[in-house]
Amino acid sequence: PGPESGFHPGTFLIPESHLILIGAGTRLLAYDLLSTQRVWEDTAEGGFWGWKRHGGLVLMLAELEFAPWDFKGKKMWSTFVERPWVYDVNGERMELDVMGERSSFAATRPKPPRTS
DSSP: OOGGGTOOOEEEEETTTTEEEEEETTEEEEEETTTTEEEEEEEOTTOEEEEEEETTEEEEEESSEEEEEOTTSOBOOOEEOOSSEEEEEETTEEEEEETTEEEEEETTSSSOOOOO
């Protein structure tokens, strides 16, 4: 998916660890800016929407996936979502609403409760 489908490339700089995260289409990449080496490559289910920082987390938003990453570029967990879905961060808690089904969980837990 590309801009004509409503999916726009996005980058996110994590200055604390000299990482840059890149999302475009379904492709996700991380590069170490000091060594200029690729750290990892991953995919975004259905198409990348954007990166958002909340405290010590970087959230990856995609058409069918929601996932937090730590500042070292490690994916903490990932969960399936489908439209319409929204999230909110309240302190240390994530609030996730997927098609009207709400869940609340610790942002740093290994994996959130599964939504239907």
